[in-house]
Amino acid sequence: xxxxEQDPGPLSVPEGAIxxxxxxxxxxxxxxxxxxxxxSRKGPELLMYxxxxxxxxxGRFTAQVDKSSKYISxxxxxxxxxxxxxxxxxFWSGGYNKLIFGAGTRxxxxx
Amino acid sequence: xxxxxxxxxxxxxxxxxxxxxxxxxxxxxxxxxxxQQSLDQGLQFLIQYYNGEERAKGNILERFxxxxxxxxxxxxxxxxxxxxxxxxxxxxxxxYGASDTQxxxxxxxxxxx
Numbered sequence: 001x002x003x004x005e006q007d008p009g010p011l012s013v014p015e016g017a018i019x020x021x022x023x024x025x026x027x028x029x030x031x032x033x034x035x036x037x038x039x040s041r042k043g044p045e046l047l048m049y050x051x052x053x054x055x056x057x058x059g060r061f062t063a064q065v066d067k068s069s070k071y072i073s074x075x076x077x078x079x080x081x082x083x084x085x086x087x088x089x090x091f092w093s094g095g096y097n098k099l100i101f102g103a104g105t106r107x108x109x110x111x
Numbered sequence: 112x113x114x115x116x117x118x119x120x121x122x123x124x125x126x127x128x129x130x131x132x133x134x135x136x137x138x139x140x141x142x143x144x145x146x147q148q149s150l151d152q153g154l155q156f157l158i159q160y161y162n163g164e165e166r167a168k169g170n171i172l173e174r175f176x177x178x179x180x181x182x183x184x185x186x187x188x189x190x191x192x193x194x195x196x197x198x199x200x201x202x203x204x205x206x207y208g209a210s211d212t213q214x215x216x217x218x219x220x221x222x223x224x
Contacts, residue, residue, distance in 0.1 A: 043115070049212060
């Protein structure tokens with residue numbers, strides 16, 4: 001079993017749709033949960049960061065963590081063409097002292 | 112713009128050669144991380160330096176090495192290059208050296224022919 005599994009996509013949605021991106025993980029030691037967005041030919045940029053179970057909202061983005069099920073999600077409301085990118089979930093634990101990334105989900109939002 | 116700079120943007124070289132990739136962290140950041148991103152392997156952590164000292168190692172090949180200089184910039188050296196080394200190489204930085212929040216540079220695209 002892989003340490004992190006991310007829905008591969010690609011996802012193609014119309015503008016204005018609600019998008020759900022998901023990752024599961026197997027390592028209970030993960031303490032911090034992140035979502036990075038990566039535009040084509042660019043470096044990943046940190047989008048959301050959380051360390052507890054529950055929801056965290058930032059504008060049109062909501063990060064959800066369920067530690068008991070080892071599942072994290074990123075919701076994008078009112079999706080825009082500018083949201084078209086690859087989204088990477090990432091996990092960190094002090095024991096590893098490194099970020100573990102999911103394989104990424106490519107999202108395309110069409111007008 | 113994350114504030115992390117990487118040079119060169121693109122590098123094309125031949126098998127067996129050696130190249131050096133350069134990274135300047137955000138102003139004030141002490142820690143630098145190197146990653147390799149390929150289509151089949153995703154984003155893989157290679158190595159971390161904190162204030163000039165190696166802090167953590169990931170899936171870094173013996174043919175690869177890195178260092179962080181007193182001015183905190185870092186270089187990743189790739190030698191005896193193989194076709195499979197073709198990838199995007201990213202540098203990231205943060206202040207504390209705890210890996211949780213990292214700021215990525217624009218990357219260097221390496222093509223080995």
